[in-house]
Structure formats: C-alpha cells, structure tokens
Amino acid sequence: MKIKQQVQELFPTPLWILDIAPADAAPFNARLKAEIETIISPRPQLQSGRNWQTPHDLHTRPGFAELAKLIEVSAKSVLEYLQLERFPLMITGCWANVNPPGSYHPTHAHPNNFLSGVYYVDIPGSGTEIVFQDPRPISIMPWSGKPTNVTANASVAQPQPGRMVIFPSWLRHHVPSNEGTTERVSISFNLMFTNYAETLAAPRWKASAGAS
C-alpha cells in the first residue's frame, strides 16, 4: 500500500533578511560608523562583557536619516508580505550597539512593538550571529546530531555588513560573546503600528443579540 505524505507547517515564525548591495554598503557603513563614534566619544569605561550603546533616538537625527529611510522601506516590504500594508508602521526606537571582543547580549525580547530588527555595520567574525530561541512552551527535541528547521530549539541568522534582519518583537534572542578581535557594530530598531488603537485594536467579531 502506498502512502503519500504531506507536511503542513503551522504557525511559522518568519525572519526577513534584507541585504543592500556590497558596493553601497561599504560607504554607507563607513558613514554610520563615524556618526556612531561621535555619539559615544569619549567612550566611557566598560565592565567586562558589556557594550557601548547610543541613545534610542537615532531615527530622529539627521546623520541617520538614510538609515531611517532604509528601515521604513524594509518595513513596508515586510507589511506587504504579511498583507498588512494598510496599517503603516513607525520607528519607535533606534540605537547603535558597539560590542568589543568578549561582549555579548543576553536573552531578551522587544516588548510593546510589532517588529524589531538589526542592521549590521561591522562584523568581526565568529560569535557575532544573532541566536533566536524556539518560542514554543514545551520542546521535546531528540538530538539526532543534525538539527533541521523543524527539530532545532534555536536558530541563527548570520550577520554581514549591509544586512538587515527583521523579526517579530516577541521572539527571544541573544548574541553570544564576540570571539573576534575587532568590534561588532550594529544598529537595533523597533517598529509599531502608527495608529494601533484606532485601526487594529477594536473587537474582531460582530455583536449578536444578547451578547455582552
């Protein structure tokens, strides 16, 4: 007896990877790096494992207008993928992270937003990828020695200069210790619906007689 198997993947968790052309990325990243340096200089002393971070308003500063535009265009394409383009997103926070060798970002999510993302300015190499954790509450994942995208309980997005990774804000993630010899420079951002309460928060069902 022949059996035909089909697989239906339920509730997928998308990551959007957006790359700008290397020829454009190099000069753009050099400009961003210089802008970041002016904000964090003179650099305060750091505790071991910590990083330098700018204020969270970079998207409002003229030196980051080009980046803000890039984030907005990328957010629009993500909304089109989700078929939610009627509900525009706005940047609610945008900040740079400069991670020296040995520093890391512990596990966290980005509350009160719909989408979050990171843009890579400079990447030293190993230990700088972003690691996303399986959001499902109970995982029984037998170890076969070869994880796949349906058996792994963590998954990595590889960074590269000029790359943007956008993900659901609730998805917990961390960045392991920078094992390279140079700094890792990235810019994080959050996106939320501009008029969430007015356009999206009302009940999605119709009233019926006697309902309360």
Ligand SMILES: [Fe+2]
């Ligand atoms: Fe994050």
